[in-house]
Amino acid sequence: MNSKGKALVFLLCVTGVSVLLRGYALKYCDLKYQSICACKRCLSEDDQWFMKFVNKSVKPFLSANTSLPESAFNWWKRLQGERGSYSAYSKTVEGLFEIVPPKPDLVEPSSYRCRTCAVVGNSGNLKGSRYGPLIDFQDVVIRMNTGRTKGYEADVGNKTTHHIMYPESGMDLENNTHLVLFPFKIQDLLWVTKALTTGFTGTSYMPVKSKIKANKQLVMVISPAFIKYVHETWLQKKGRYPSTGFMALVMALHICDEVHVFGYGADKDGNWSHYWEKLKNKMLRTGVHPGSQEYDFILQLKEKQKIQFYSGW
Ligand SMILES: *[C@@H]1O[C@H](CO)[C@@H](O)[C@H](O)[C@H]1NC(C)=O
Numbered sequence: 001m002n003s004k005g006k007a008l009v010f011l012l013c014v015t016g017v018s019v020l021l022r023g024y025a026l027k028y029c030d031l032k033y034q035s036i037c038a039c040k041r042c043l044s045e046d047d048q049w050f051m052k053f054v055n056k057s058v059k060p061f062l063s064a065n066t067s068l069p070e071s072a073f074n075w076w077k078r079l080q081g082e083r084g085s086y087s088a089y090s091k092t093v094e095g096l097f098e099i100v101p102p103k104p105d106l107v108e109p110s111s112y113r114c115r116t117c118a119v120v121g122n123s124g125n126l127k128g129s130r131y132g133p134l135i136d137f138q139d140v141v142i143r144m145n146t147g148r149t150k151g152y153e154a155d156v157g158n159k160t161t162h163h164i165m166y167p168e169s170g171m172d173l174e175n176n177t178h179l180v181l182f183p184f185k186i187q188d189l190l191w192v193t194k195a196l197t198t199g200f201t202g203t204s205y206m207p208v209k210s211k212i213k214a215n216k217q218l219v220m221v222i223s224p225a226f227i228k229y230v231h232e233t234w235l236q237k238k239g240r241y242p243s244t245g246f247m248a249l250v251m252a253l254h255i256c257d258e259v260h261v262f263g264y265g266a267d268k269d270g271n272w273s274h275y276w277e278k279l280k281n282k283m284l285r286t287g288v289h290p291g292s293q294e295y296d297f298i299l300q301l302k303e304k305q306k307i308q309f310y311s312g313w
């Protein structure tokens, strides 16, 4: 063999060996870190208390091919007195997925990634907190209902990657924010379909926006089966259904590796309000939601170091 030939064989061997070694290295890494994450602590780490609640096989969002169990539909339709049938539901969902992506836009877990999230409630305890930069620092920033940032950036930040709403709490979003629909009835699924296209003309228990500004490519819909799971598994069926804030938190525990929680609970004087309002009264009112049960649970998650909780004081 001439020297050129030898050099070629040598090169082939070296690349072959490095490809092989790389294969071993990758396998080794995967074994070592399994399917956890690249954070200092990962949520899915073995913790029996936590794992009693988490069921990763319940998917938070609908996709075009989700087949909702009829039992979940029957539970869900009682939330706001839905009269429509399962087939009416299916038809509406079909129409919805003609205008929004068939699969939710999600970052998959990986041993090379640390998906950090800020869940931002609307509590008055954010007033004067200066949490803005800390909130914006997280990869994912989840806000909800009528939560706003304009004029409050220093305390609440200015980034919103996900905004959870239902028609009655709907608002316009930036083009890079995911609209996350929390549906309570078939009409809510129709609302998002229409409000993003030709306009919605129905009525609800309070006025709803006929049109909404949001990026259709970034719409995600919370699955009725997930709402049922949060109610039954996380809240032990307390209250009629979970609040948006609690849903947001459990959703984050499913799609993030590290969860930072802001703007939940009362302020330091025990008063409840939204950060953008003047305090009107001292009453704690959570309507159909199991308010104190949810809050106690959140404090337990904090104690067990599953979330980082920022009380604002
Ligand atoms: C998790 O959820 C799936 C789907 O709903 C269900 O079949 C399964 O029994 C659940 N697992 C536990 C441990 O509850």
Ligand SMILES: *[C@@H]1O[C@H](CO)[C@@H](O)[C@H](O)[C@H]1NC(C)=O
Residues within 6 Å of the ligand: 063, 065, 066, 067, 103
């Ligand atoms: C739905 O689609 C996803 C990927 O697009 C796939 O992983 C999943 O198995 C599908 N589910 C059903 C019920 O077909």
Ligand SMILES: *[C@@H]1O[C@H](CO)[C@@H](O)[C@H](O)[C@H]1NC(C)=O
Residues within 6 Å of the ligand: 133, 136, 153, 158, 159
């Ligand atoms: C949002 O905050 C970042 C960093 O704090 C800043 O650079 C940016 O200008 C802010 N944007 C707006 C619209 O306030």
Ligand SMILES: *[C@@H]1O[C@H](CO)[C@@H](O)[C@H](O)[C@H]1NC(C)=O
Residues within 6 Å of the ligand: 175, 176, 215, 217
């Ligand atoms: C919004 O984002 C989409 C991509 O998701 C892009 O195609 C569209 O042009 C953007 N619209 C505006 C008004 O910036």
Ligand SMILES: *[C@@H]1O[C@H](CO)[C@@H](O)[C@H](O)[C@H]1NC(C)=O
Residues within 6 Å of the ligand: 269, 270, 271, 279, 282
């Ligand atoms: C909280 O409520 C108490 C009693 O109603 C009131 O005296 C106090 O001023 C309130 N605190 C704030 C920050 O408004």
